Amino acid sequence: MANTYTLIASSTVGLLGAASIDFTSIPSTYTDLLLKVSARDSTAASRGAFSIRFNGSSAFNYSMKELRDVDGTASSTGVTGQSEIDGGRTVGTTATASTFGNVEIYVPNYAGSTAKSASIDNVLENNSTTYYSNLTAGLWSLTNAITQVTLTCTGSFVQYSTAYLYGIKNS
């Protein structure tokens, strides 16, 4: 029987941290991609930016629309023509120790020849009034099949940050 939901690769950040988490040579044999990310940022703040790129491209072909809760205030923002998808925030070093975010990224039809949508649900907790959560719609307007996903934050991902890439297969 076909395995629908399959771990493709995982990454666990070691003691020295990681400037990025990269999944490369992603096989085209699945239908959709699903990433689960539990990360913390080395930036000296309560939170840093969390970003996503495809195929290593930093060309200005990314857009996003975000619904968010920032420190207890709901709002919506959006940008077009960016060099990456703003996926929300990661927990920074001044936040409560040992807290890591919880992010899910879903990219349907990643190996197809159409522009790529992404759904990003992201929460981080800090046991304080500084807080961030978001429901984000992402877009990469190029039609290339996705073979690489790169995650970055403001600083570096700290030790114990993890990311898991799953393939979802529809047949």
Added chain:
Amino acid sequence: MLNGGAGAATSFDSIATTTLSTTASSMTFSSIPSTYTHLQVRVFARSGASADDFRFQLNGDTGSNYSRHGLYGTGSAVAANGVTSSGVGNLGVIDNTASVFSVAVIDILDYTNTNKYTTVRTLNGYDANGSGYAFLASTAWMNTAAVTSITLFPSGSSFQQYSSFALYGIKGA
């Protein structure tokens, strides 16, 4: 190593499920195996109280060890709130309207990792044809212990008959 083909093992397993035949003040998944990397709980439930806060605790911890927030729509307004050092975690809201069941998809990442607090993300809501909520909830359980039990409960009442809870394990290796 990249896993590319049809021979790869499936990563999404059903661990346990419960459907209530009568009311219950809470529902607990216990003795959760440590052999997975992430957990997902899928909930289909009704409370005995209207727009009841949907809460949880991990490993039986009733101390003030939870930080929780919510971003939600009421059908007429958007709101956000949060509580720090709370005794409960936040899963959103469940309702008591007859035959209307609230739903939740609860994701817990790295639940066995003892280097991290546990952060829980939930998409939840209900619609009762004139009332309802759509909710993004989050909680940090400020304890690095591996999660071995999850207790779910409506804060103002009990789960009603036919409420259903399913626990899934997601492998990370």
Added chain:
Amino acid sequence: MAAGSTYTPLATSTLGSAAASVTFSSISSSYTDLILIFNCYNATVDGGSPFIRFNSDTTTNYSYTWLSGDGTSATSGRDTAKAQIALNAVTGWDTTSTQPGMNIVHIMNYANTTTYKTVLNRTSLANATYPGTEAIVGLWRKTPEAINTILISLTAGGTFATGTTFTLYGIAAA
């Protein structure tokens, strides 16, 4: 028919030409939840929005509550007594092929014959003209029956573009 593995593709439909709707029928009752996923743009009419109906019910047995961000404003709203559940409540989908949107639709406890049915939907549309990131909770209030048919269509005479793939997954519980 017994359930397959826990997360199983039940049916896939890929459009060979633009189509106004897609229907999944004879859905097995062996699973607990369904997840419907599709990613596309509107091939015909700017502003048409996707919606779903169950078991060919076209009566006003549907309602939904949404939480939405359009890139400028955070809003919440509700529609009651409708003939379908909207999968993009605030804006429509336009005809720009390079700006598609996607939906992840959870249809929970779909096969029970005791309760109304509740749907949890995530819409992601980072379209410059019709943007929307939404969480929508929908209700189907027909006298309880198992869902065996799902219609996905667009309002305002829209059509799903050629090549759009709709996949229905079954989630089995222990």
